[in-house]
Amino acid sequence: MDMLIKVENITKIYRVGDVEVPAIRGVSFTIKSGEFVSIMGHSGSGKSTIMNILGCLDKPTEGSYMLDGVDTKNLARDQLADIRSRKIGFVFQGFNLLARTSALENVELPMFYSGVSVAERKRKSRYALSIVGLDDRGHHHPSQLSGGQQQRVAIARALVNNAPVILADEPTGNLDSKTSNEIMDLFTRLNRESNITIILVTHEEDIAKYSRRIIRFLDGLIVSDEKVKKAGRKK
Amino acid sequence: MISIPSAFKISFRALRVNKMRSVLTMLGMIIGVGAVITMLAVGTGASMKIAEQISSMGSNLLIILPGSSTSGGVRAGAGSVPTLSVSDYEAILKECTSVEDAAPILNGIAQIVYSNQNWSTIVIGTTPGFLNVRDWPLDSGRAFTEQEVKTAAKVALLGQTVAGNLFSDANPVGQIIRIKNVPFIIIGTLSSKGQSTQGQDQDDTILIPVTTAQKKIFGTAFPGMVRIIMVKAKSSDDLIRAEIQLNTLLRQRHHISQKQDNDFTVRNLTQLMQTAEQSAKVMTLLLGAIASVSLIVGGIGIMNIMLVSVTERTREIGIRMSVGAKTWDIRMQFIIEAVSLSLMGGATGIIFGLAGSQMLTSLVGWPTIVSILSIVLAFSFSGFVGIFFGFYPAYKASLLDPIEALRYE
Known part of the structure; x- marks a missing residue:
């Protein structure tokens, strides 16, 4: 399998006035195409920082990050935006859908910026909504949808540009446990059936168990990186 | 890069969400464009009226009046002594080359x-x-x-x-x-x-x-x-030359010595009227310039609202950036929003300008002429104001940090 993500000796230091606050203090790992990985840790462990770096929203202070064969180190702001649009789909804890905008148009959003024709946009966004099981809710606004449905719309939006990676930052944080399980089943299905690489940031063990590999962060360092033993689940 | 129609679609949606605010912001442009068009119409109307009078008088016209008389210390006014004759006229036709x-x-x-x-x-x-x-x-x-x-x-x-x-x-x-x-x-x-x-x-x-x-x-x-x-002089450039020729010729014919005053007066009415027309044109420019100050004030209103809008929609900007919007995508979105505001205001302002000119004519009786040029000028100036005052808020929006924008509550 291909090395989709290759992180080497990454550090991230925030400057607050004259004080340097290290968020990540040198971590290295690789993620292959088609993996389902959880990144775990307490708040302040650096897991959100590594998520931002993996998502090309932020750049490391030192070290290198290769995504799909591209070194992101010397890329400009707009080149990073281009990578986000083609390679990465984001799913956030707070859904981050545009208010007063229909589900279909929310899903269309990434295609506005990647030069897809109007007809193609409509077709692809309908298809993406059908994958997450919301064919009939295309014209509903986020305020007319339940939390679980909103998160499905967000997942459809992450899928619509055929990005090889989905980065999910506490995707079930705002959902009840039943809905959380449904969302995690959806991720599992996408990972198995469409071979989409899924990287999940969470602090809940139950949620992390859906993945097949868990990387644990503590104080800006990786403390463990191991396969999940699936009790009663087929691999 | 985002397509222009898509950008307009996004802008109109955003403007619809805050209808009242959009209309109030537009009001600045409506008044500005309306005022520019009305003021230019008043000025153009005035200079057109003067031009009309010039052409009704006859173009390049000089008038020779007989001179004044002095008898026993009492001076009579110009024209009181008949000094001009048909033979003067015949001599003028024959001798003055600029006539x-x-x-x-x-x-x-x-x-x-x-x-x-x-x-x-x-x-x-x-x-x-x-x-x-x-x-x-x-x-x-x-x-x-x-x-x-x-x-x-x-x-x-x-x-x-x-x-x-x-x-x-x-x-x-x-x-x-x-x-x-x-x-x-x-x-x-x-x-x-x-x-x-x-x-x-x-x-x-x-x-x-x-x-x-x-x-x-x-x-x-x-x-x-x-x-x-x-x-009648040959052209407007010949007016002065013709005046000099007339003076020389008539002084000679009337036997006026170096020290004596003319017993006739040459009036250059056309030049007088042209001066009046010139000042009416300057007046038009002045009126237009003063009115366009309100366009700039309207532009500042747009900038103000756009800055508020950018702050309110920080999270939306973050979302757009996270799904791949580039610097110019964000910038275009907000510039087009500002331009939409100013152009819609400008279009409405044209109607107000037309109505205002019409009202001045019918209520106050001033002659007004709304020229196509003034409409085009005011409308395109409103568009330019939109771009100019929309740029800073758009620039600010495009430089937001996507991580912080996403976290913004």
Whole structure:
């Protein structure tokens, strides 16, 4: 399998006035195409920082990050935006859908910026909504949808540009446990059936168990990186 | 890169969400564009009216008036002493190279009778050149000839007002009228010329040969005397040269020594009017400039609202960035939003400007002319204001940090 993500000796230091606050203090790992990985840790462990770096929203202070064969180190702001649009789909804890905008148009959003024709946009966004099981809710606004449905719309939006990676930052944080399980089943299905690489940031063990590999962060360092033993689940 | 239609779609959606705010922001542009169009219409109307008066007077016109007299220390006003004559006129035509045409004038008020109608009007004794000097074409019939001037023929050309009063709708050509009991045959009518600069009805007049006026109607203090001589210069550039030539020639003819004052005056009316027209144009510019200040104020209003809008929509900007919006995608979105505001305001402002000009004309009676140029100018200026004042908020939005924008509550 291909090395989709290759992180080497990454550090991230925030400057607050004259004080340097290290968020990540040198971590290295690789993620292959088609993996389902959880990144775990307490708040302040650096897991959100590594998520931002993996998502090309932020750049490391030192070290290198290769995504799909591209070194992101010397890329400009707009080149990073281009990578986000083609390679990465984001799913956030707070859904981050545009208010007063229909589900279909929310899903269309990434295609506005990647030069897809109007007809193609409509077709692809309908298809993406059908994958997450919301064919009939295309014209509903986020305020007319339940939390679980909103998160499905967000997942459809992450899928619509055929990005090889989905980065999910506490995707079930705002959902009840039943809905959380449904969302995690959806991720599992996408990972198995469409071979989409899924990287999940969470602090809940139950949620992390859906993945097949868990990387644990503590104080800006990786403390463990191991396969999940699936009790009663087929691999 | 985001396509322009998509960007407009996003902008209109955002503007619809805050209808009241959008309309209030537009109000600045509406008033600005409306004011610019109305003010330019007032200015253009004023200078058009002056230009109209210039052309009704005759273009490149110089008027020679006889001079003043001094008798026993009492000075009479200009024109009190008759000093001009037909031979001056003939000399002017022959000698002054910058003069295209000239006409001597001996005029006065006389009673005119036709069958049972009568009318008092200004009778002008002149030469055929008068029609050329005043740019006054005939309406019907023919002008009198040099021959008829020489023989003091009793022929007359009627102005429209006189023709209307004596003949109502009938054709006056060929009819006989009496001027101070002298019978004249009408050989033509003049076209309508309207009001003069002083508000006189220029059509209330009759033209007859100058010799006829001298010998049969008004009489003269000395043979060949005329009241004024009108001169048409070859072009507006020749006006000054013609004036100098006239002065030199007449001083010579009137035997005026170096130390003596002129016994005549050359008036350059066209230049006076052109100065008036010039100042009306400057006035137009000034009015337009003052009105466009309100456009700039409107632009500042747009900038203000766009800055608020960018702050309110920080999270939306973050979302758009996270799904791949580049710097110019965000910038375009907000610039187009500002331009939409200013152009919609501008379009509405055009309607207000048209209505405002119409109201000034009908309520205050000012002549107004809304030129296409002023509409295009005001509208495109409003577009430019949108881009100019929309740029900073858009620039600010495009430089947001996506991580912080996403976290913004």
